[in-house]
Amino acid sequence: MSRSNQLIVPQASQALEQLKLEAAQELGVQIPADGYYGNVTSRDAGSLGGYITKKLVQIAEQQLSGGNR
Structure with a gap:
Protein backbone atom coordinates (compact mmCIF):
# COMPACT_ATOMS: atom_id res chain seq x y z
CA MET A 1 0.00 0.00 0.00
CA LEU A 19 0.30 8.11 19.73
CA LYS A 20 -2.23 6.32 17.51
CA LEU A 21 -2.11 3.22 19.71
CA GLU A 22 -2.51 5.28 22.89
CA ALA A 23 -5.46 7.14 21.37
CA ALA A 24 -7.14 3.90 20.33
CA GLN A 25 -6.68 2.40 23.79
CA GLU A 26 -7.99 5.54 25.49
CA LEU A 27 -11.05 5.66 23.22
CA GLY A 28 -11.69 1.91 23.14
CA VAL A 29 -11.20 1.68 19.37
CA GLN A 30 -9.88 -1.62 18.01
CA ILE A 31 -6.80 -1.10 15.82
CA PRO A 32 -6.80 -3.52 12.85
CA ALA A 33 -3.96 -6.05 13.15
CA ASP A 34 -3.32 -5.91 9.40
CA GLY A 35 -3.09 -2.10 9.34
CA TYR A 36 -6.09 -1.75 7.01
CA TYR A 37 -8.44 0.93 8.33
CA GLY A 38 -11.11 0.45 5.67
CA ASN A 39 -13.34 -1.43 8.11
CA VAL A 40 -13.02 1.14 10.90
CA THR A 41 -16.18 3.22 11.23
CA SER A 42 -16.05 6.87 10.24
CA ARG A 43 -17.00 7.78 13.79
CA ASP A 44 -14.08 5.81 15.27
CA ALA A 45 -11.62 7.13 12.69
CA GLY A 46 -12.78 10.68 13.36
CA SER A 47 -12.45 10.16 17.09
CA LEU A 48 -8.90 8.89 16.66
CA GLY A 49 -7.97 11.80 14.42
CA GLY A 50 -9.49 14.34 16.78
CA TYR A 51 -7.78 12.83 19.81
CA ILE A 52 -4.40 12.73 18.06
CA LEU A 64 6.20 26.79 23.06
CA SER A 65 5.64 27.68 26.71
CA GLY A 66 8.91 25.97 27.65
CA GLY A 67 7.25 23.78 30.25
CA ASN A 68 6.52 20.11 30.76
CA ARG A 69 3.14 19.72 32.37
Whole structure:
Protein backbone atom coordinates (compact mmCIF):
# COMPACT_ATOMS: atom_id res chain seq x y z
CA MET A 1 0.00 0.00 0.00
CA SER A 2 1.39 3.43 -0.88
CA ARG A 3 0.67 6.52 1.14
CA SER A 4 0.31 9.98 -0.30
CA ASN A 5 1.25 11.70 2.96
CA GLN A 6 4.97 12.04 3.52
CA LEU A 7 6.42 12.81 6.92
CA ILE A 8 8.66 15.84 7.04
CA VAL A 9 10.64 14.13 9.80
CA PRO A 10 10.69 10.41 8.95
CA GLN A 11 11.93 9.56 12.46
CA ALA A 12 8.57 10.79 13.78
CA SER A 13 6.85 7.71 12.33
CA GLN A 14 7.39 5.61 15.46
CA ALA A 15 6.15 8.38 17.78
CA LEU A 16 3.03 8.91 15.66
CA GLU A 17 2.30 5.18 15.65
CA GLN A 18 2.63 5.12 19.45
CA LEU A 19 0.30 8.11 19.73
CA LYS A 20 -2.23 6.32 17.51
CA LEU A 21 -2.11 3.22 19.71
CA GLU A 22 -2.51 5.28 22.89
CA ALA A 23 -5.46 7.14 21.37
CA ALA A 24 -7.14 3.90 20.33
CA GLN A 25 -6.68 2.40 23.79
CA GLU A 26 -7.99 5.54 25.49
CA LEU A 27 -11.05 5.66 23.22
CA GLY A 28 -11.69 1.91 23.14
CA VAL A 29 -11.20 1.68 19.37
CA GLN A 30 -9.88 -1.62 18.01
CA ILE A 31 -6.80 -1.10 15.82
CA PRO A 32 -6.80 -3.52 12.85
CA ALA A 33 -3.96 -6.05 13.15
CA ASP A 34 -3.32 -5.91 9.40
CA GLY A 35 -3.09 -2.10 9.34
CA TYR A 36 -6.09 -1.75 7.01
CA TYR A 37 -8.44 0.93 8.33
CA GLY A 38 -11.11 0.45 5.67
CA ASN A 39 -13.34 -1.43 8.11
CA VAL A 40 -13.02 1.14 10.90
CA THR A 41 -16.18 3.22 11.23
CA SER A 42 -16.05 6.87 10.24
CA ARG A 43 -17.00 7.78 13.79
CA ASP A 44 -14.08 5.81 15.27
CA ALA A 45 -11.62 7.13 12.69
CA GLY A 46 -12.78 10.68 13.36
CA SER A 47 -12.45 10.16 17.09
CA LEU A 48 -8.90 8.89 16.66
CA GLY A 49 -7.97 11.80 14.42
CA GLY A 50 -9.49 14.34 16.78
CA TYR A 51 -7.78 12.83 19.81
CA ILE A 52 -4.40 12.73 18.06
CA THR A 53 -4.78 16.34 16.88
CA LYS A 54 -5.69 17.45 20.41
CA LYS A 55 -2.62 15.70 21.85
CA LEU A 56 -0.31 17.17 19.19
CA VAL A 57 -1.63 20.67 19.94
CA GLN A 58 -1.05 20.09 23.68
CA ILE A 59 2.52 18.95 23.00
CA ALA A 60 3.19 22.00 20.80
CA GLU A 61 1.74 24.37 23.42
CA GLN A 62 3.96 22.82 26.10
CA GLN A 63 7.03 23.20 23.93
CA LEU A 64 6.20 26.79 23.06
CA SER A 65 5.64 27.68 26.71
CA GLY A 66 8.91 25.97 27.65
CA GLY A 67 7.25 23.78 30.25
CA ASN A 68 6.52 20.11 30.76
CA ARG A 69 3.14 19.72 32.37
